[in-house]
Amino acid sequence: MTKVTMTVNGKTVSAMTEGRTLLSSYLREGLGLTGTHIGCDTSQCGACTVHVDGVAVKSCSVFAQDVAGATVTTIEGMANADGSLSVIQQAFQDHHGLQCGYCTPGMVMASAALLASNPSPTEGEVRHYLEGNICRCTGYHNIVKAVLAASGQDVAAVAAE
Amino acid sequence: MPKDGGIGASTKRREDIRFLTGKGRYTDDINLRGQAYAHFVRSEVAHGRIKGIDFAAAEAMEGVVKVFTAADFAGVGGIPCGWQITDKHGKVMLEPKHPVLADGKVRHVGDPICVVVADTYEQARDAAEMIEIDIEELPAVLDMKAAIEPGGTLVHEEIGSNLCFDWGFVEENKAAVDEAFAKAAHVTTLELVNNRLVANPMEPRVAVADFESHSDQYTLYTTSQNPHVIRLLMGAFVLGIPEHKLRVVAPDVGGGFGSKIYHYAEEAFVTFAAKVVKRPVKWTSSRSEAFLSDAQGRDHVTKIELALDAENNFTAIRTDTYANMGAYLSTFAPAIPTWLHGTLMAGNYKTPLIYVNVKAVFTNTIPVDAYRGAGRPEATFQLERLVDKAARELGVDPVALRRQNFITEFPYQTPVAVVYDTGNYHATMDKLLEISDHAGFEARRMESAARGKLRGFGIAHYIEACGIAPSNLVGQLGARAGLYESATVRVNATGSISVYTGSHSHGQGHETSFAQVVAEMIGIDAAQIDIVHGDTSNTPMGMGTYGSRSLAVGGSAIVKATNKIINKAKKIASHLLEAAEGDIELKDGKFTVAGTDKSVDWVGVTLAAYVPHNYPLESLEPGLEETAFYDPSNFTYPSGAYGCEVEVDADTGQVTVLAFSAADDFGNIVNPMIVEGQVQGGLAQGIGQALMENCAYDENGQLLSGSFMDYAMPRATDLPMFNVDHSCVTPCTHNPLGVKGCGEAGAIGSPPAVVNAVIDALIRGGHDVKHIDMPLTPSRVWAAING
Numbered sequence A: 001m002t003k004v005t006m007t008v009n010g011k012t013v014s015a016m017t018e019g020r021t022l023l024s025s026y027l028r029e030g031l032g033l034t035g036t037h038i039g040c041d042t043s044q045c046g047a048c049t050v051h052v053d054g055v056a057v058k059s060c061s062v063f064a065q066d067v068a069g070a071t072v073t074t075i076e077g078m079a080n081a082d083g084s085l086s087v088i089q090q091a092f093q094d095h096h097g098l099q100c101g102y103c104t105p106g107m108v109m110a111s112a113a114l115l116a117s118n119p120s121p122t123e124g125e126v127r128h129y130l131e132g133n134i135c136r137c138t139g140y141h142n143i144v145k146a147v148l149a150a151s152g153q154d155v156a157a158v159a160a161e
Numbered sequence B: 001m002p003k004d005g006g007i008g009a010s011t012k013r014r015e016d017i018r019f020l021t022g023k024g025r026y027t028d029d030i031n032l033r034g035q036a037y038a039h040f041v042r043s044e045v046a047h048g049r050i051k052g053i054d055f056a057a058a059e060a061m062e063g064v065v066k067v068f069t070a071a072d073f074a075g076v077g078g079i080p081c082g083w084q085i086t087d088k089h090g091k092v093m094l095e096p097k098h099p100v101l102a103d104g105k106v107r108h109v110g111d112p113i114c115v116v117v118a119d120t121y122e123q124a125r126d127a128a129e130m131i132e133i134d135i136e137e138l139p140a141v142l143d144m145k146a147a148i149e150p151g152g153t154l155v156h157e158e159i160g161s162n163l164c165f166d167w168g169f170v171e172e173n174k175a176a177v178d179e180a181f182a183k184a185a186h187v188t189t190l191e192l193v194n195n196r197l198v199a200n201p202m203e204p205r206v207a208v209a210d211f212e213s214h215s216d217q218y219t220l221y222t223t224s225q226n227p228h229v230i231r232l233l234m235g236a237f238v239l240g241i242p243e244h245k246l247r248v249v250a251p252d253v254g255g256g257f258g259s260k261i262y263h264y265a266e267e268a269f270v271t272f273a274a275k276v277v278k279r280p281v282k283w284t285s286s287r288s289e290a291f292l293s294d295a296q297g298r299d300h301v302t303k304i305e306l307a308l309d310a311e312n313n314f315t316a317i318r319t320d321t322y323a324n325m326g327a328y329l330s331t332f333a334p335a336i337p338t339w340l341h342g343t344l345m346a347g348n349y350k351t352p353l354i355y356v357n358v359k360a361v362f363t364n365t366i367p368v369d370a371y372r373g374a375g376r377p378e379a380t381f382q383l384e385r386l387v388d389k390a391a392r393e394l395g396v397d398p399v400a401l402r403r404q405n406f407i408t409e410f411p412y413q414t415p416v417a418v419v420y421d422t423g424n425y426h427a428t429m430d431k432l433l434e435i436s437d438h439a440g441f442e443a444r445r446m447e448s449a450a451r452g453k454l455r456g457f458g459i460a461h462y463i464e465a466c467g468i469a470p471s472n473l474v475g476q477l478g479a480r481a482g483l484y485e486s487a488t489v490r491v492n493a494t495g496s497i498s499v500y501t502g503s504h505s506h507g508q509g510h511e512t513s514f515a516q517v518v519a520e521m522i523g524i525d526a527a528q529i530d531i532v533h534g535d536t537s538n539t540p541m542g543m544g545t546y547g548s549r550s551l552a553v554g555g556s557a558i559v560k561a562t563n564k565i566i567n568k569a570k571k572i573a574s575h576l577l578e579a580a581e582g583d584i585e586l587k588d589g590k591f592t593v594a595g596t597d598k599s600v601d602w603v604g605v606t607l608a609a610y611v612p613h614n615y616p617l618e619s620l621e622p623g624l625e626e627t628a629f630y631d632p633s634n635f636t637y638p639s640g641a642y643g644c645e646v647e648v649d650a651d652t653g654q655v656t657v658l659a660f661s662a663a664d665d666f667g668n669i670v671n672p673m674i675v676e677g678q679v680q681g682g683l684a685q686g687i688g689q690a691l692m693e694n695c696a697y698d699e700n701g702q703l704l705s706g707s708f709m710d711y712a713m714p715r716a717t718d719l720p721m722f723n724v725d726h727s728c729v730t731p732c733t734h735n736p737l738g739v740k741g742c743g744e745a746g747a748i749g750s751p752p753a754v755v756n757a758v759i760d761a762l763i764r765g766g767h768d769v770k771h772i773d774m775p776l777t778p779s780r781v782w783a784a785i786n787g
Ligand code: FES
Pocket: A037, A038, A039, A040, A041, A042, A043, A044, A045, A046, A047, A048, A049, A058, A059, A060, A061
């Protein structure tokens, strides 16, 4: 067992790991940050998406020891400092971009990474970027709307309801 | 009434706050002090005899607490089935044993054989590698028609046949149906497969159990759509635990779509094992394990025929279906191809004579049970493909042929037992043609043609039966449960309200929409109302959420209990206001004596109920808490018209869904935003079935589609924006809210619309293609084009 230290949601934290401990289990079991979800065992679903040094990463595909010292943001670190929902979280609520909520942390983290690199994406670009995140509930319609709205675009015209 | 809190408002969901901040509490987020971890060792072959299990080395490994096999479960009941079908000869179905762990034989890939319980998950998994299982492989029973030929291999020797039941519906009509076919001016025939699917909610199943020896109290946390049903089935039939000693909690659940209705062996295992090893036991399914152990959906092979007279009126329908049960009977499996399928074969049409035959067959595959729609998608797919095919054969417009045969008078007694209370199918068809700009299709088709692409438009009209169900009726049909729903409304002293519902929310947004109903009825802010669900220790016995029943049945129970509250509150108000009870009116949270300005507000009454100083104690109990059970008198019948527009690349067979429009009649609507979301999600699953998803086995019964790498889940790039309308409203006549249910419609109506669209594109493109079985993958479409 090796102690791994990193900065998670602005705090320096550490937990014991084996070589095979995934970043996802480091966060969930090691730190109790259960907002990061596990939806598959083949790195296909994106439910576990977090930011590592600002980049969206599927945390089930990374060993914790390989990202020792990194700066990690999880869904628990996405709200505003006063605890209110950030723009992107608020857009997911406003546009009903979630149902069961299981894919949601990964969707929010992936969407935030998209908007950081492409502040005003087209519908097609949103769909393409989120291809690695599976949602079984929403049919993606409202997720796409939420991301476009979070980017400041007028979504009234995106699709008739 | 605050504008955004009552019935009809698109109130934002309160549950979203915790889900969006990582504060949801799903079963896998629950860890009990001192818990051990269970790892299931599953069969790698589809069919075989267990000759021996050597787990001595595994049990000796570090951290291993115990290895369990079937021997540990001697004296424990098997996994029960919740529905008994009586076949066309009056014989009850064959019901094989379903042991918690495989006993003597394995019957499908993934059948659990033994379980390692260890201090850590990794230790359990490592120890499992050391277990040696000697299995004599047997031929796998896979093809349903071959399976019921005499003399073949049996999945369960002790029941003597692979034919679970042979159901005829309505058996008394068979001769008349055959006669109508003999006299028909035209007969259209279609043979089709309804492809096997995997529900794949994004949260895999999890179960963690605890046993407290000092009180003999078990607690099971599990990913369930119906915790009370699990408590009853597991307590009474499997483990022999009385209900008061067993608490089942289904906390936040990450989607279900039917697959989390059933009682599964893993739940029974952890509950049983927690007592044996004297510490909590947890099992978390991996996705790979979910593919091998969650009940799967659909898997029907059908021949359907339609008889028409010389004026193109439908005169009879006859179907012959083989329904795959898999290796064991899952909880509701026998009900799906029968009562949830045969009763829907009238669709929206006034066909006077219908006969449905269903042969349910055991095979060496994973059990099959309800998946979103459950029987109704299978019925709708057959019917709506068949009507389209008939229109082509007769050279008439598919919309016109449907309209000509639409049921227009309600209530309507179908020839397949059910009575539709309301509907207006012409209205939904009109609305669909409008919102899909059907009139502009030809111009769009020309535009596609100019780019060398084939464009097609497909329509389907569906009916479904939701709000299950009248308990006395389903009892006659073989259900081993009632299908009412329950609610307790607890008004607190200062006027806030906790509503305890037997329904369970796993994405449907009940915490928001149920609160809207109560807020509207009493006239207080929805923020003062909490909805509590998912825990058998605080909610009244309820049947849970499936079959689009929660608002129609669970919501009705809440209405009933809230009405009891209002009636009692009016008695209290009449005392406080010194007026006759009949003169008290409740509006906007205020009780007023009719025609006067004398009033007392909601909190004045609730305080009096709990601080009964000035209170009619001689005639009225203090307190303000009521429970109601609601048993529906009929099913509800949502209906709608769906239109799909596709483009096909004839060179590659690739199908692109360009537009999808849905015009539904769900009766009254409580939260339009949530309803639209339900439809959109259902459409994605239906389009997934039509174009991508397929659960496939090889000739040895090995699951070929066992991960998200081989089972194609629809992704954001596979789908268009949806055009969803619910403005056609014929309220349900027999429940207090006039609601019908919307959870499954999208998955029911969309597959035939997609397939009809692809066939339309191909035929317009000059290719004589009559049918392609789902999923319409590029290779299948290309093969159809190229003969
Ligand atoms: S859990 Fe990481 S991609 Fe599915």
